[in-house]
Amino acid sequence: MKDKIISYRDMCDNEGIQTLQRGMNFRLNANYSVILMSQRKNAPYNDIICDDGLSIEYEGHDVAKTEDFKNPKKFDQPRVTKSGNLTQNGLFAKAVEDFKNSKRDPELVRVYEKLFNGVWSEKGFFKLIDYRYTKDNNNRNVFIFKLAESNIEIENNRLIDDKLRPRSRIIPSDIKKQVWIRDKGRCVICGATDELHFDHDLPYSKGGSSITIDNVRILCVRHNLEKSDKIQ
Numbered sequence: 001m002k003d004k005i006i007s008y009r010d011m012c013d014n015e016g017i018q019t020l021q022r023g024m025n026f027r028l029n030a031n032y033s034v035i036l037m038s039q040r041k042n043a044p045y046n047d048i049i050c051d052d053g054l055s056i057e058y059e060g061h062d063v064a065k066t067e068d069f070k071n072p073k074k075f076d077q078p079r080v081t082k083s084g085n086l087t088q089n090g091l092f093a094k095a096v097e098d099f100k101n102s103k104r105d106p107e108l109v110r111v112y113e114k115l116f117n118g119v120w121s122e123k124g125f126f127k128l129i130d131y132r133y134t135k136d137n138n139n140r141n142v143f144i145f146k147l148a149e150s151n152i153e154i155e156n157n158r159l160i161d162d163k164l165r166p167r168s169r170i171i172p173s174d175i176k177k178q179v180w181i182r183d184k185g186r187c188v189i190c191g192a193t194d195e196l197h198f199d200h201d202l203p204y205s206k207g208g209s210s211i212t213i214d215n216v217r218i219l220c221v222r223h224n225l226e227k228s229d230k231i232q
């Protein structure tokens, strides 16, 4: 479920693997890719939730730090490795090119966001629709991938295209962090500390106003479901 609050362990369990080592994981399984993003101040990359609240710009990743590349931020982000294989950047970029050339549907990407150490939020499934290769502040070239929200949900490890699901705006990270602190990491109704979600008081699809900390709260899954019963 979107905006679910999870631990690092939950995230790895979701993906059925021991550890998620990398931020970019092209085709982590047969059906979709996984990216980990962060908008924390000291985050290594510049990931942005766009103003429309429905899309994300995700920065590609640097060359690995080695003897030859002591400061990876000084080098263009690579599309291929020394041996000529596509890097993760290259794999994602090629998926965009193939999509634009009508060779395939957009790659499906599951997005997780790090809010604090040990506190992650599942942002749901996005479509990888575009990228650019462009200069950053250090005057070197980086990949910027554009992801648009999709209607895909996952249930019991099966992907479902829920075309009827209304699009909902992404709750900005900064709001989530403030709400997490204000609500002390608990359901505001019953105080539960597990199975938590960020809940937008009045869904955007029902005319909910812009997202502020006043209309976002933490609910456990039980109270979240009770609430959606009432709205529908």
Ligand SMILES: [Zn+2]
Pocket (backbone or CB within 6 Å): 187, 188, 189, 190, 191, 192, 219, 220, 221, 222, 223
């Ligand atoms: Zn509750």
